[in-house]
Amino acid sequence: MTTTISKGARQSVVAYAATAAAVLLLLMVFGLLMRASQAGGLALPADLFYQVMTAHGIGMVGIAGMCGAAIMWYFLGHYVDLSTKIFVLNLILFLVGVVMILSAIFIGGFAGAWTFLYPLPAKSGGVWEAGAAALHLSGVLLIGVGFLLFHLDTGRAILSKYGSIGRALGWPQLFGGSTEEAPPPTVVASTMVLIVNVLGLLSGASILAISLVNLFVPEFGIDPLLGKNMIFFFGHVFINATIYMSVIAIYEILPKYTGRPWKANKPFLAAWTCSTLFVVIVYPHHLLMDFAMPTWMLVMGQVISYLSGIPVLVVTAFGVLSYTHRSGLKWDMAPSLLFLAAFGWAAGAIPAIVDGTIVVNLVLHNTQWVPGHFHTYLLMGLVPMVMAFMYYLAGNAGTGLDRGAFWAFLVGGFGFTFTFLWAGKESVPRRFAEHLPEWMGIDALGAVFAALAILGVVVFAVRFLGRVGHLVKA
């Protein structure tokens, strides 16, 4: 049984969405600046380029998390009793953290990338002071604390309603032959995210705390390879969780247009249980070029990368196709964006899985192939899920302008991501402030496509922000 959420809760969700629209746009412009600079059309000094890169990276990870949190919280609140105060506290901690991070970067000169790869924050080569690194890491830690509280609250609410994690994941129906109706897809997805993100956040908070102490007490350190494992476990889990939270928009909104409720059947439950395990143990595929890692972990990274594609393709992407096929749905903006998002997520998984192959990773790791695949499933997967949620919240079916923006976003977005993949094929390194002349043609093309995609998002964002006042009062 579902309930409606309160006015205060709805206003909080609108606040999240409005923040997301503004921050996403700003950070997309940062991304465009980097591509334009690599193309030679805009000469960003190297120190500024890497500051912008750091802000773009950590900002996108954080705001993707906030987008996912807003979608998950809004729909989960229809099934369980969530705390609006904790939800708002997460937003406040996020905003304070953002101010700390931006100050550390653009005033303190911190440019350690969003990965803050230990021991880089303490080894700036004289470019930034320990205080700037400490401010940055503290800001990230504060945002992590907010998310931890957020997930603990969803865990409390889910457990009080369903009694156990296993029941919330539908294990009695999956393994026990229970004929009771399984929990709704939103509850199953939220429970999966609860499990993986609490683990990821604890790992991230631990390495952040160690890195912070290391800044001022260099003797207090950690094995660099262990530190790297902790960072990539956190980073991998957190960014994947942003999509697993956002995909709830597909499960909840699309059926309102197709008239076919999304059921948590056995394949669905099996897929989410598998994904819970896969997301936790697949992270070594980020460390395939760390030859000192135990070989079995790296082989596991490849094998689980392959297996991870099955739930994405066979359950969610195929589910979108089967629920949409011959449904007679009207292609308003929300279902259009959700359909695009399902394709973007599945399409992005393909080059990611290819890169998860050890012998391929040997020549693609840390080339532009990597931003190619993750921009495909984030820019063309997560972002349209979020934009669809905004159109849904605003009750905006869309006009000719919105549809024009949709096509600009589609063409620009895929053009942008495929120029990254193309550059990766050409061995162009990622995270280079300056490019060789032979790489600049692809960079320029990428910048043009990026500008087109941003144009689309400007329309999406402005259309939503223009209705915020109405939504708050409603």
Place this chain on the structure above:
Amino acid sequence: MQEIAWSVTLWLVLVLAAAFIYVVMKSGDKAEAAVVQGAAGKIRSVLFWVLLVAGVPVTMVTLADLPYAAATTEGESQVVDAVGSQWSWALSQSSVVSGRPVEFRVTAADASHGFAIYNSSMTLLAQTQAMPEYTNVLRYTFAEPGTYKVLCLEYCGVDHHNMMTEFTVVAP
């Protein structure tokens, strides 16, 4: 290898796109959900088994020859010690012979770096991470004499993009 990765990606994305476009084209032709879902369930089962079965040989073939090698103790390889530090590479020798394995023993003095070998066409041939406290062993046999570059592929600070060096490969 890069061309294979590119072709596989393009073809699979195109197949996926074709499925999505087909469904869009048919979306207005309304049918009972039970009819569509029944057929979809069968297709889903086939898709699941096709992916699983196809994945087995692909996994076996790609895992057959891994780049991970232990350091050798005998003189069959040419050994090059490589140390990365912000923002330069120190190689123990700047010339090796083609046709014989070269064993790069790679580490770092400060932060993490990425040791990547590029040929004269700026195509990435092989790489490994350079990390403090660890030595990663990368074995590679150069087929062609010439000048090769080492680039840093792990972001390491403000002059990361200029962290390059060269070595030569000569005929035996």
